[in-house]
Amino acid sequence: MNTRTSLSLSALGVVAFLLGWEAVARSGVVPAGLLPSPSAVPTAFLAEVQRGIWQKMVVASLSHYAVGLALGTFLGVAFGTAAALWRVWDAFQSWVVRMLRPIPAIAWIPFAIIWFGVSEGAASFLIALTVFWINYYASYSAVRGVDKDLIELGHAFGQGGLIPRLFKIILPGALPGILSGLRAGLGQGWMTVVAAELFGISGLGMRMMEASGLLATNIVVLYMVTIALLYGVSDFLFMQVQARVLSWQR
Amino acid sequence: MNTRTSLSLSALGVVAFLLGWEAVARSGVVPAGLLPSPSAVPTAFLAEVQRGIWQKMVVASLSHYAVGLALGTFLGVAFGTAAALWRVWDAFQSWVVRMLRPIPAIAWIPFAIIWFGVSEGAASFLIALTVFWINYYASYSAVRGVDKDLIELGHAFGQGGLIPRLFKIILPGALPGILSGLRAGLGQGWMTVVAAELFGISGLGMRMMEASGLLATNIVVLYMVTIALLYGVSDFLFMQVQARVLSWQR
Amino acid sequence: SRAADPVKLEIGYIPILAASPLFIVDGQGWAKDAGIALKLTRFESGPHAIQAMAAGQIDLLYAGVAPVLVARTKGVDVAVIANSAVEEMVVAGRGAFAKALGANPTPDTFKKFFADTGRKPKIGTQPPGSVPDTVLKHWLFKVIKVDPADVELVPMGIEKTQQALLAGALDAATIREPTVTVTQQLDPNVTLLATGAQMFPDQPGTVVSARAEVLKKHPDAIQALVKAHLRAVDLIAKDPAAASKIVNEYLGKGLMEPKTLEAAFRGPGSKFVADPHGVVPAVEKMMGFAKEIGSAEGVIPVAEAFDFRFYDAAVAK
Amino acid sequence: MAAVIDLNGVSIGYGDSAPPVLVDVTLSVERGSFVAIVGPSGVGKSTLLRVVAGLHKARTGGVTIHQDQRPAHRPVGLVFQDARLLPWRKVVKNVQLGLEGLPISAADRLRRAEDALKLVRLDGYARRWPYELSGGQRQRVGIARAMAVDPDILLMDEPFGALDAITRNNLQDELRRIHRETGKTILFVTHDLEEAVHLADRIIVLGGTPARVVRDVKNDAGRDGAVFRDQVEKLRLEIADNYSI
Amino acid sequence: MAAVIDLNGVSIGYGDSAPPVLVDVTLSVERGSFVAIVGPSGVGKSTLLRVVAGLHKARTGGVTIHQDQRPAHRPVGLVFQDARLLPWRKVVKNVQLGLEGLPISAADRLRRAEDALKLVRLDGYARRWPYELSGGQRQRVGIARAMAVDPDILLMDEPFGALDAITRNNLQDELRRIHRETGKTILFVTHDLEEAVHLADRIIVLGGTPARVVRDVKNDAGRDGAVFRDQVEKLRLEIADNYSI
Numbered sequence A, B: 001m002n003t004r005t006s007l008s009l010s011a012l013g014v015v016a017f018l019l020g021w022e023a024v025a026r027s028g029v030v031p032a033g034l035l036p037s038p039s040a041v042p043t044a045f046l047a048e049v050q051r052g053i054w055q056k057m058v059v060a061s062l063s064h065y066a067v068g069l070a071l072g073t074f075l076g077v078a079f080g081t082a083a084a085l086w087r088v089w090d091a092f093q094s095w096v097v098r099m100l101r102p103i104p105a106i107a108w109i110p111f112a113i114i115w116f117g118v119s120e121g122a123a124s125f126l127i128a129l130t131v132f133w134i135n136y137y138a139s140y141s142a143v144r145g146v147d148k149d150l151i152e153l154g155h156a157f158g159q160g161g162l163i164p165r166l167f168k169i170i171l172p173g174a175l176p177g178i179l180s181g182l183r184a185g186l187g188q189g190w191m192t193v194v195a196a197e198l199f200g201i202s203g204l205g206m207r208m209m210e211a212s213g214l215l216a217t218n219i220v221v222l223y224m225v226t227i228a229l230l231y232g233v234s235d236f237l238f239m240q241v242q243a244r245v246l247s248w249q250r
Numbered sequence C: 001s002r003a004a005d006p007v008k009l010e011i012g013y014i015p016i017l018a019a020s021p022l023f024i025v026d027g028q029g030w031a032k033d034a035g036i037a038l039k040l041t042r043f044e045s046g047p048h049a050i051q052a053m054a055a056g057q058i059d060l061l062y063a064g065v066a067p068v069l070v071a072r073t074k075g076v077d078v079a080v081i082a083n084s085a086v087e088e089m090v091v092a093g094r095g096a097f098a099k100a101l102g103a104n105p106t107p108d109t110f111k112k113f114f115a116d117t118g119r120k121p122k123i124g125t126q127p128p129g130s131v132p133d134t135v136l137k138h139w140l141f142k143v144i145k146v147d148p149a150d151v152e153l154v155p156m157g158i159e160k161t162q163q164a165l166l167a168g169a170l171d172a173a174t175i176r177e178p179t180v181t182v183t184q185q186l187d188p189n190v191t192l193l194a195t196g197a198q199m200f201p202d203q204p205g206t207v208v209s210a211r212a213e214v215l216k217k218h219p220d221a222i223q224a225l226v227k228a229h230l231r232a233v234d235l236i237a238k239d240p241a242a243a244s245k246i247v248n249e250y251l252g253k254g255l256m257e258p259k260t261l262e263a264a265f266r267g268p269g270s271k272f273v274a275d276p277h278g279v280v281p282a283v284e285k286m287m288g289f290a291k292e293i294g295s296a297e298g299v300i301p302v303a304e305a306f307d308f309r310f311y312d313a314a315v316a317k
Numbered sequence D, E: 001m002a003a004v005i006d007l008n009g010v011s012i013g014y015g016d017s018a019p020p021v022l023v024d025v026t027l028s029v030e031r032g033s034f035v036a037i038v039g040p041s042g043v044g045k046s047t048l049l050r051v052v053a054g055l056h057k058a059r060t061g062g063v064t065i066h067q068d069q070r071p072a073h074r075p076v077g078l079v080f081q082d083a084r085l086l087p088w089r090k091v092v093k094n095v096q097l098g099l100e101g102l103p104i105s106a107a108d109r110l111r112r113a114e115d116a117l118k119l120v121r122l123d124g125y126a127r128r129w130p131y132e133l134s135g136g137q138r139q140r141v142g143i144a145r146a147m148a149v150d151p152d153i154l155l156m157d158e159p160f161g162a163l164d165a166i167t168r169n170n171l172q173d174e175l176r177r178i179h180r181e182t183g184k185t186i187l188f189v190t191h192d193l194e195e196a197v198h199l200a201d202r203i204i205v206l207g208g209t210p211a212r213v214v215r216d217v218k219n220d221a222g223r224d225g226a227v228f229r230d231q232v233e234k235l236r237l238e239i240a241d242n243y244s245i
């Protein structure tokens, strides 16, 4: 299937989705005011842009998101890889990790406030946290699954030291799994942006909550669509890069 | 490293963690009342058990969790696999998925209320949702990564039809990746329990929010530890099962 | 401090109508005139804000009185220095339940509703121990004298109650301005079942509190701020239209019209009172009731949480 | 006798734009014949076999396989050049792969798998994981897997490539016996000319770039002696002449 | 001459509890010798090579490798029985694997990799992915990779197993030339007795369960003729006698 066909299929999918949504919104199945129709979004968009709010919120959230994502991804991959590589370290941390893992972002908020104040840093911290876990587990399992034969090959050819083994065998071998974690984190990060902006840090999430509190659902939907687009574009780009990076896979 | 050593290393890790926590709590670095020391947990535990609240909340949350996890995992693996297998379907849904993926649990709550009312079902739905995404992406990438040579092998030996190919080649081949998604979902599910119980469905999350509203942080921490233990045990058991299932990996 | 070197104060608020005086103080530049640089920080709920306050991240807070009192029992040194609004919480209902209840609710209307629909009415409120829960129970069990077995109370987050009410998952809910007005505008099925005064006379609402440390360090600035707060409360009473325009910049900019806010200011759910003295007995009464119904264990000393100096000085002049 | 494999002007390539690997292959294999395919490394022997097995589509030309439908058998059995075992199945389960989906009982399946393992001298290894095998053992599991389905057409891609002389001789003898007794059609890729002359009754030489059939000889050189050695030598020269990869 | 590989009463096994695969292997290989290791499939040839390469620990006994430290070279080069290429590296990058970390420039690295590829007749395939190669081509990349590091000790596990007669002859000649010119020590596992007699000056036969060294013969049978055939025949009988797997 070539790119053209696949793009038009995607467009078809989106159009079908929007039509279905519009139909549901107009049918009155859903109480008025809870689900605006997608055709209400452009008007809301223009209004928010004119007020200058949209741009400000997008920039703010993007910066929380970028910092959190970068930090969470890096640390998640690093710790996940470390745990998968050293059994002693793995055993030492495994139960501590089990205790920290299920703590929801909301429960971390007090700590974020204590450590970072009510600041951008706190929001990035919360985003980093969720992204961290996803990457931690994805990397852990990917590194564990690297073909032992290839590691042996590395040893045979002088690449058995930690650094060359890591960068020439283990990380490339685990790359498909690690990238799948990265991709999952890409989305999970956006899902957390809203929770991370619940406490006074401005951005899309805060604006959404504000609008939702005042039942201005068309604005809520506008920002949901905004998030969807931002994510969609980044995920699309990620997939393009991934296809390049993994071109050695058939 | 044998099981004994590994268990005692884990115990060491947990003890070090608890000691560090106790030290921080006592040092006064963190404002009093925001971080109770772990030694406050047993008292809180006894009190809650005597009131009968603890048991009730644990059972309630476990049931939301189990239903949500099962549903989300099953659907996530199914849809992720389907998208990875059929290019046409993949292209059709890819952008719709991109639009739905970043929508946070909190934003789904109105829909959960509309569809399920203020009911257990709504909580399970929200948990299923987060778990769904993680499994969707993990399965998608795992299925994509299955060795094409083995699929060819299946064709050569009459296992090229959809069902045998799926169950004899693709799913076993993708199993390590799928299981890694399952495991990530296991934790993400608990992270969502709290958010899912924000709107009137009783369980650990609700009790935590209640306590947090009254700044009864020792109760909050008790339930956090409860969640940690529940998750820890399930993750531990999962790892045991996984080690069995993947014993063909060196 | 010199005029060129303004006192920096960080103030937290919950985005509700009762925080309006703060918005006016900031919007009119009254704080700046007094040599104070304000930084406003929004919080979704009182507890989160209190946590930030306890961590020393914010200096003052516009929020419910309950979290402040609770924080004090946890050793956080904060004090109430002025009041902002009272009788905020109202009960809004919808559909068949609202119709059945009418203007004169009696215990029998609840029983009849059950008989007609086969289910108990669901009323959304916040968790036990919170002000909304306590005053709702007061209204139900003390004022109307409903049999607790005839009604189902659903505790949830503030914002979720509105959504659930609109979605028809609840028959009634405790909400406060400006969402009372907004909800009614959005769905004509939603009607006001009880005002704050009917639920619990003088029910405590939003207060202005500050960290004790800040009170000690910048008494002059705080004094000026309380004065500005009084001025703002006056403005709301005198000119709700002008007030609503200013407030709209902070609350629901682009999400609702100043008209809506003005309607909210004039509505029955809005009663701005700056004097904190009256709050003390009301809180004590409410806590007495909370203890009676078992949603609070002990009674917290209320009076010592209040620091009347600034208000008294402000009105004396 | 009837042709069971019919290739007609077939050309084969990888990808859509790359030059073809094999061109203009016209070949008709009669039922019950034992055909060896030889040629330099990378000429396209495995590729040809995969096209015959239906695993790869020819770019042009016609590929016809006349399959008998016998119950409880698969028409075609394939031995891959790499052993290609499913790592998550123990040896005996790997051997049963082709038997699954056939209308036979589980006990029968197990019996046939064990018989096939006995054939390749791996009776004791049924419960091992693939990673616990040596290279030659893995290859023999691959042979057993193809044998277990008792196919009419047996496609073997260097099946004895990793085996020592004795094991190899044993298996060659077994293969000859099976061919004689069951009349299977065998297509046998080998890099070993002695083996080709030793086993096959027809030898096809691939060569050139892109590759084509450069020689197609009937082989009745016997199993030993001077004629045998002559035949091997003749083939060696033939390949050397068309050796271009 | 000095021994470069010294095995002293070595026994080797997999896991902790399984019976050993090889026992009581005492072996001393002199610098510059060309030793062939033969034996039935699964006897432990690959295992022995992996122990010598330091990839697997012996259970008991002493393993000493006397390595010269020459700059820009690795002391040991290993050709695996499976090609074992890194799937995420193109051919030329795979060949460079062993050169990385050595104190040579990138240009030198490339040049040496390209030379090694030329040696195995794969000059045109440098920019291919491993999955785009035929079985024999893959094996040759593995050989090139070991050759590129220019090791003193070359361990080869059935390196020519998947190659056609001509390519194989070419590479055998190259290997002999390299051995003659550089004086490398070569340990060469093969299943092909002719090849062993043809190439090596010493042949070690492994056999039995658990396996041990059953024969260790000096081979001066020449490259051809009657003596050559005698030697092959003698070895064949030897292996058959000790054939128990």
Ligand SMILES: Nc1ncnc2c1ncn2[C@@H]1O[C@H](COP(=O)(O)OP(=O)(O)OP(=O)(O)O)[C@@H](O)[C@H]1O
Residues within 6 Å of the ligand: D131, D132, D133, D134, D135, D136, D137, D162, D163, D164, E014, E015, E021, E039, E040, E041, E042, E043, E044, E045, E046, E047, E048, E081, E191
């Ligand atoms: N990982 C392993 N675990 C358990 N047993 C193993 C493992 N690897 C190999 N073996 C066993 O060890 C024995 C020796 O294996 P090895 O690969 O050394 O044989 P080999 O002589 O190289 O055989 P071949 O000629 O078939 O390659 C075999 O019987 C094999 O089954």
Ligand SMILES: Nc1ncnc2c1ncn2[C@@H]1O[C@H](COP(=O)(O)OP(=O)(O)OP(=O)(O)O)[C@@H](O)[C@H]1O
Residues within 6 Å of the ligand: D014, D015, D021, D039, D040, D041, D042, D043, D044, D045, D046, D047, D048, D081, D191, E131, E132, E133, E134, E135, E136, E137, E162, E163, E164
């Ligand atoms: N997936 C692929 N993509 C591109 N080229 C390929 C691919 N697979 C094989 N080739 C090329 O096709 C040609 C034929 O490959 P094939 O595997 O059929 O050779 P062969 O005759 O079996 O060789 P050998 O004896 O080495 O196994 C080779 O030159 C190889 O490089």
Ligand SMILES: [Mg+2]
Residues within 6 Å of the ligand: D045, D046, D047, D081, D157, E134, E135, E136
């Ligand atoms: Mg081949």
Ligand SMILES: [Mg+2]
Residues within 6 Å of the ligand: D134, D135, D136, E045, E046, E047, E081, E157
């Ligand atoms: Mg071997």
